[in-house]
Amino acid sequence: MEKTVNQKAWFLVLPVLLLVAFSAVIPLMTVVNYSVQDTFGNNQFFWAGLEWFEEMLRSERMWDALGRQLMFSGIILAIEIPLGIFVALNMPKSGFWSSFCLVLMSLPLLIPWNVVGTIWQIFGRVDIGLLGYTLDALGINYNYTQDILAAWVTIIVMDVWHWTSLVALLAFAGLKSIPDAYYQAAKIDQASRWKVFRFIELPKMMGVLMIAILLRFMDSFMIYTEPFVVTGGGPGNATTLLSIDLVKMALGQFDLGPAAAFSIMYFLVILLISWVFYTVMTNLEKREG
Amino acid sequence: MDWMAWTWPTAIFFAVIASLLITFTVLAIKFPETPRTGILRIETTRGDRLFITLLGSAFINLAWLGIVGAQQPYALIVCLIYAAAVFRWV
Numbered sequence: 001m002e003k004t005v006n007q008k009a010w011f012l013v014l015p016v017l018l019l020v021a022f023s024a025v026i027p028l029m030t031v032v033n034y035s036v037q038d039t040f041g042n043n044q045f046f047w048a049g050l051e052w053f054e055e056m057l058r059s060e061r062m063w064d065a066l067g068r069q070l071m072f073s074g075i076i077l078a079i080e081i082p083l084g085i086f087v088a089l090n091m092p093k094s095g096f097w098s099s100f101c102l103v104l105m106s107l108p109l110l111i112p113w114n115v116v117g118t119i120w121q122i123f124g125r126v127d128i129g130l131l132g133y134t135l136d137a138l139g140i141n142y143n144y145t146q147d148i149l150a151a152w153v154t155i156i157v158m159d160v161w162h163w164t165s166l167v168a169l170l171a172f173a174g175l176k177s178i179p180d181a182y183y184q185a186a187k188i189d190q191a192s193r194w195k196v197f198r199f200i201e202l203p204k205m206m207g208v209l210m211i212a213i214l215l216r217f218m219d220s221f222m223i224y225t226e227p228f229v230v231t232g233g234g235p236g237n238a239t240t241l242l243s244i245d246l247v248k249m250a251l252g253q254f255d256l257g258p259a260a261a262f263s264i265m266y267f268l269v270i271l272l273i274s275w276v277f278y279t280v281m282t283n284l285e286k287r288e289g
Numbered sequence: 290m291d292w293m294a295w296t297w298p299t300a301i302f303f304a305v306i307a308s309l310l311i312t313f314t315v316l317a318i319k320f321p322e323t324p325r326t327g328i329l330r331i332e333t334t335r336g337d338r339l340f341i342t343l344l345g346s347a348f349i350n351l352a353w354l355g356i357v358g359a360q361q362p363y364a365l366i367v368c369l370i371y372a373a374a375v376f377r378w379v
Contacts, residue, residue: 026293029303033294045294050354050361057355268347275344283331 028267035260052261062262064237065245072241073220076159080216081209083160084167089201091172102172105165117229120158124230144231148238155227155239162226163216170212174205206284214277221270242266306343313339327379338379342372 035052037045056062087105092098111119124144126132135142144154178200186196224243227233233240233248240248246266250259313336324332333341346368353364 029299030293032302033296033299036296036299037294039294043291043294045296047296053351053354054358057351265351268344268351272344272348275340279331286332 031260031263033260034256035264036257038257041254048257052257053265056258056261056265059258061237061245062265065240065242068238068240069221069242072156072159072223073217075156076163076220077213077216079156079160080164080167081213084164084212085171085205085209087164087168088171088175089197091168093176102169105168108162108165111162113225114229116158116162117226120154120161120226121230124154146235148235151231151235151239155230158226158230159220159223163219167209167212167216170208171205174208175201178204207281210277210281210284214274214281217277218270218274221273309339309343329379333379335376338375341379342368342375345371345375 034045036048036050038048038051039045091101108116123129124132124142126136126143132142132144141147142150144150182200182204183196186200191199222243223241224247227239227241228244228247231239233244237245243266246259246262249255249262316335322334324334324337326332349368349371350361350364353367354361357364
């Protein structure tokens with residue numbers, strides 16, 4: 001038989017390869033180069049070896065930021081995933097109201113991040129913001145610029161407001177793909193609502209939920225704009241998450257070496273977690289057939 | 290290459306990774322393989338195992354730097370043992 005495989009099509013991938021090289025690979029290589037050197041500007045570099053990595057590994061500031069970051073991601077996942085599923089379960093399945101809900105749910109996703117930050121920054125203000133003013137009038141001491149708990153609650157509620165829709169939309173897509181026969185079978189068996197959820201809906205949603213968790217984890221782990229606009233990392237350093245700290249270090253203090261070492265470790269953690277998620281996801285799919 | 294602030298050690302580091310990638314690409318073309326399932330209970334090809342090795346090695350080096358903090362080259366020996374284990378059992 002004549003050979004019909006033609007590998008020349010791979011050349012069509014070249015433009016993408018170039019694009020990725022210039023937008024991701026080369027900048028990353030530059031960061032690696034910076035991480036082993038010291039600079040005082042003027043494009044002059046001095047060899048520093050692994051000093052910055054050592055300094056970062058021993059830096060309390062980085063571990064604290066990592067702790068806050070993990071706490072932030074953990075909390076928003078623990079709220080957004082169950083809430084998203086709950087919303088999806090209660091959405092109309094078809095007809096006008098279904099489309100209406102879908103459009104309504106997509107709205108927060110369309111708002112640029114710095115605008116979301118500004119909305120909540122104003123919304124929470126005690127003097128002119130609806131939320132801040134109301135809470136204050138109710139006698140609750142709420143001031144996100146001075147109180148750590150208030151600052152945390154604000155950025156978490158903001159993230160939940162902004163991104164729960166994404167989880168809900170994904171979960172809804174998962175629910176829609178379940179054939180009616182499953183529900184009919186459950187009805188014949190007189191399965192309770194909980195059992196329908198536990199043994200039909202949840203397993204069938206697993207794939208999209210994994211994607212939702214992965215997306216939300218990655219996004220929240222790299223979050224910068226929204227908390228920065230609202231709290232600026234304060235009060236003190238209470239809401240200084242990893243990327244805010246990184247920008248402070250790299251651009252505020254112009255410590256390119258330590259910031260580069262920090263970025264590489266940050267990148268490695270993200271790479272590891274994404275790989276774990278991706279592997280779990282693809283293996284789940286394979287097992288399901 | 291001044292604008293990227295290259296140094297010899299980083300150049301060698303990237304050259305090693307690039308040559309590994311090229312070697313494994315050539316291997317994959319010359320000797321196609323079927324994925325296998327190892328102790329992690331996930332299907333892996335040679336490329337996957339290389340990825341696991343490289344990523345793990347990065348963390349081994351960081352851990353060495355953080356815990357031992359001296360004689361960094363010895364971390365590479367741990368990495369090689371780790372690599373051998375990954376290619377044998379994962």
